[in-house]
Amino acid sequence: VVTLRGAAPRLRDALADPAVLPSGVVAARDGILVFVGDRQEFERRVTLLPRAIVLDARGGTVLPGFVDPHTHLPFAGWREGEFVARLSGATYESIASRGGGIRATVQATRRATEDELSGLVLERLDALLLHGTTTVEAKSGYGLTLEDELKQLRALRAAAERHAVTVVPTLLGAHVVPAEAREDRDAYVRLVCEEMIPAAARQGLARFCDVFVDAGAFTLAEAERILLAARASGLGLRVHAEQRQAGGAASLAARFHAASADHLEHLDQDAALALARAGTAAVLLPGAAFFLSSPHDAPARRLVEAGAAVALATDFNPGTCPAFAMGTILNLACLRYGLVPAEAIAAATINAAHVLGLAATIGSLEIGKQADLQIAAVPNHLHLAYRFGSNQTLTVVKRGRVVVENGRLTPAAAGK
Ligand code: NIG
Numbered sequence: 520v521v522t523l524r525g526a527a528p529r530l531r532d533a534l535a536d537p538a539v540l541p542s543g544v545v546a547a548r549d550g551i552l553v554f555v556g557d558r559q560e561f562e563r564r565v566t567l568l569p570r571a572i573v574l575d576a577r578g579g580t581v582l583p584g585f586v587d588p589h590t591h592l593p594f595a596g597w598r599e600g601e602f603v604a605r606l607s608g609a610t611y612e613s614i615a616s617r618g619g620g621i622r623a624t625v626q627a628t629r630r631a632t633e634d635e636l637s638g639l640v641l642e643r644l645d646a647l648l649l650h651g652t653t654t655v656e657a658k659s660g661y662g663l664t665l666e667d668e669l670k671q672l673r674a675l676r677a678a679a680e681r682h683a684v685t686v687v688p689t690l691l692g693a694h695v696v697p698a699e700a701r702e703d704r705d706a707y708v709r710l711v712c713e714e715m716i717p718a719a720a721r722q723g724l725a726r727f728c729d730v731f732v733d734a735g736a737f738t739l740a741e742a743e744r745i746l747l748a749a750r751a752s753g754l755g756l757r758v759h760a761e762q763r764q765a766g767g768a769a770s771l772a773a774r775f776h777a778a779s780a781d782h783l784e785h786l787d788q789d790a791a792l793a794l795a796r797a798g799t800a801a802v803l804l805p806g807a808a809f810f811l812s813s814p815h816d817a818p819a820r821r822l823v824e825a826g827a828a829v830a831l832a833t834d835f836n837p838g839t840c841p842a843f844a845m846g847t848i849l850n851l852a853c854l855r856y857g858l859v860p861a862e863a864i865a866a867a868t869i870n871a872a873h874v875l876g877l878a879a880t881i882g883s884l885e886i887g888k889q890a891d892l893q894i895a896a897v898p899n900h901l902h903l904a905y906r907f908g909s910n911q912t913l914t915v916v917k918r919g920r921v922v923v924e925n926g927r928l929t930p931a932a933a934g935k
C-alpha cells in the first residue's frame with residue numbers, strides 16, 4: 520500500500536518517500552478511511568460490518584486515485600490532421616497562424632451544444648476513471664465568448680453531477696484572443712475581466728481562473744489584469760507559463776502567489792526559486808512536451824531542489840496532449856524530466872491534490888481522508904512508471920464505492 524501519508528505538499532527529499540506499507544490493509548466506512556496499517560494491526564483493531572465489501576489486491580499495489588490537476592476536458596472535435604501536418608514539418612505556431620490550433624477547436628466547440636459537450640465530458644470521465652484518475656481539474660477556454668465559456672463550464676457541471684469522478688472547474692477565458700477580437704485585444708481582456716470572471720464566480724461555475732501567457736496568447740500586462748480580476752472575484756489563480764518561450768510568466772504567478780504555474784519548459788533558475796518561495800506549485804506536463812516533440816524539458820530536478828511543490832498532470836487536450844492516462848505521464852516524467860517513480864507518483868497524487876486545494880481530503884491514504892484509491896496489477900510502485908503504454912489499473916474505489924472492477928466500470932461510476 521502506497522500511502523503517501525504525512526505533511527503535504529511533499530517537498531525536496533520527502534517527494535521520493537512513498538511511505539509504503541509492504542503488507543498493508545486499508546479500511547473505509549461511509550466513504551472515509553478508518554484504518555491504514557499492516558495486517559496484524561488490522562486484525563487486532565478492525566471488525567468488519569456484516570455488509571462490508573472485501574477487496575483482495577492479490578499481490579498488487581494499492582495507491583491513492585490519481586489527481587489530474589490540469590486538463591482541457593470540455594472540447595469538441597479532434598485535430599489529428601495537425602498531427603500529420605507536424606510530421607511533415609509544419610510547426611504548432613505555423614498551424615495556429617493559418618487558423619488551426621486552438622482556434623480550430625474553438626470553432627468546433629462553439630458549434631457544439633451544452634448537451635453534446637457534457638456527453639463528451641462524460642465519456643472522458645469514464646476513460647479517466649478506468650485509468651485510475653478519481654479527481655480531475657478541467658478548463659474551459661475553447662468558447663472565448665461569455666456565453667460559450669459559460670456553456671463549457673455548465674457542461675462540465677452537468678457531467679460531474681452524473682459521474683463519480685470529482686471535477687474541479689477552471690475558467691480559461693484567457694486562452695487566446697479569438698479571431699474576431701484580434702483588432703481590439705483590449706476589449707477582449709475587458710470582457711474576460713468584467714464579464715466572464717464575475718459571471719463564472721457568481722454562478723459557482725469555476726473554482727480557478729487560468730491565463731495562457733505566450734507570444735500567441737496574452738502578454739504579462741494583460742495577464743496581470745486578468746489575475747487581479749480573478750482574485751477580486753474570489754477565484755484561485757493558475758497560469759500557463761513559459762511553455763513556448765521564457766517570458767516572466769512564472770515570476771508573475773509567484774508574485775500573485777498563484778496556486779500554480781503550469782508547463783514551465785523554459786523556466787529559469789531564478790523563477791524556480793521564486794515559485795518555491797511564493798508557495799506556487801509547479802505543474803509539469805511532460806505529455807505536452809513529448810507530443811510537441813519539444814527539445815525543451817521543464818527543469819523538474821531543479822524545481823525539486825529549489826523546494827517547489829512539483830505536481831504532474833496530463834494537460835489532456837486535442838492539440839498538445841490527446842492522452843488521459845496518468846500512467847503514461849509517470850513514465851514520461853521519469854524518462855524525460857528525471858523524476859524517480861516515487862516522486863512521479865507523489866506528484867500525481869498528494870501534490871496534485873495540494874494544487875487544487877484538496878490535500879486535506881484526497882491524495883494520500885490516511886485515516887479521515889476520502890477512500891479514493893486504486894489497485895494496480897503490479898507487484899510494487901516502481902512498475903507504475905516502468906511499464907509504459909499499458910493500463911495497470913484494475914480496480915478503482917471512489918468515496919468508498921467500487922467504481923471500476925477488473926478493468927470495467929461498475930454502475931456506481933455513474934453517480935456520486
Ligand atoms: O496547455 N498552452 C496552451 N493550451 C493548451 C493547448 C491547447 C490546444 O492546442 O488546443 C496546452 O498545451
Ligand code: FE
Nearest residue numbers: 589591759834
Ligand atoms: Fe494546458
